[in-house]
Amino acid sequence: MESVTKRYPDGTVAVDRLSLEIPDGSITVLVGPSGCGKTTTLRMINRMVEPTEGTILLDGEDIQRQPVTTLRRSMGYVIQNAGLFQHRTIVDNIATVPRMLGWGKQKARARAAELMERVGLDAALAKRYPYQLSGGQQQRVGVARALAADPPVLLMDEPFSAVDPVVRKGLQDELLRIQDELGKTIVFVTHDIDEAIKLGTMVAVMRTGGRLAQYAPPAELLSDPADAFVEDFLGADRGIRRLSFFPSARLELTTGPVIPLDATAEQIAAPGADHLLVTDADGRPLGWGAPGDLTAGDIRPAELLPHGRPFVPGTDSLRAALDCAVLSPTGWAVAVDAGGRVTGVVSQQTIGEAIRSAHAADRADEAKVSS
């Protein structure tokens, strides 16, 4: 988008000289307070709104050059309330664009069935009507319908805003998975900064009046907000949230305080730790106990302190590890492998050191880039 402005007939400037380079094959999120021009920006990409000034190029070509219906058919469009056709069954809703492109009924339906699977919809829903589906399911149908003709671009306007947080999380994870599999170029509008940070490869923060406040990857947004507006918009806990972008793989784990259920008296006494993590025969965590309370040969799992939610080094971030440590009754986070077997424990203090060194490394990287 090159210096694009939209002034509505009533004089409202919804978008003001916005320039944005949207990378191929990744998710770009437009985020900002309500009324800042996100929807207008998105709708200029498929020409539902025509810009007053500026040009929008798609693969280097002005989007004004092709017929508007051709342009729109090459872009999936998903809106907040899904906008399903209530008189059509789910499978026919999804088959809409293929049918419009002249596919045969059978082929279009087969494609629709394939997409239902891709977005995680039960095949049994195919013959239902939209009113028989939950909000979350309807939104999945909306995504499937947008993907049906395999468009390279997907435009999504607050698609998950109207569903409850649990369903929303599921839909977000699903979108990330679909994006991994299909590598679409997605432009995603939201007013929810957490959603932006979770989904975006690049995040464009917009401010009221339709101006771009900052355009950066989420980690950079959290570490270096461009100005007070962005910082404020990110919220108070951006330091903690930034930890989501640091891996926990390099955390130094210790297995010292980890003992099996059938531990001997020496094993209990040897580590000299305040608390010991007891594991079952498979190496799965059972709970924490103080050495003084544990009797060799008679450790009762029911009497142990809960071990809390463990984290998986390598998969989870430093934020997850810190969270585990904060929630643990002993202040120690439990690390497990993908199979749930304990690989070690780590203290809050060690995590704190890891955070400091991660920040230091980050700053060093930046210094290198800027010099």
Place this chain on the structure above:
Amino acid sequence: MNVLNFVSAFFSDSAHWHGYDGIPQRLLEHVQYSLLALALAAAIGLPVGLLTGHTGRGGNALAFIATAARALPSFGLLVLIVIMMGFGLLPVMIPLVILAVPPILVTTYEAVRSVDPSPVDAARGMGMRESRILFQVELPVALPLILSGLRSAAIQIVSTATIAAYVSLGGLGRYIVDGLYQRDYEKVVGGATLVAVLALVTLAVFWAAGRLAVSPGVRRR
């Protein structure tokens, strides 16, 4: 009791079942006038209503015309037109059509206007052409309301088509007009009963049409 006696006497008289003044013939004529008037009214009201509803333009003008048309008395109009044009089918059709266009036009307009805008937005965003949006997205959802407009128009036509008898045409109005003239109240009541039954049949036909034409996804059943 009297009325019921009239009704049973009228319908059990076998003379009423044959010939040019028989029930089948009068019923057929009445149905023909009604269908013709409804078809003409729909041919005017539906396209105009669909188009104004889809574009959202002309709503105010439309409401004004409809109110004005509703205020015209059908019978007075008939007399006026007959004075101007003489007898025939056309002078009967004009007031019937004028009577039927407003409910069709206004409900069709309202029906299309009241369609949820988000599927329309989605359809436009996926590159659907406007005509297709109107016929494949808006119309199927607006259909129950549109049918209800057609239904009230049809019922008004069926009851008002009796005025055809005043200009020497047939239809069920014959029994009423002739019966009154001849002071044959059996005939009057019989004719009125037939009109009422025909109105009920019209209701049933529209109910069935709704079952057949409206998607279960819109009916929500």
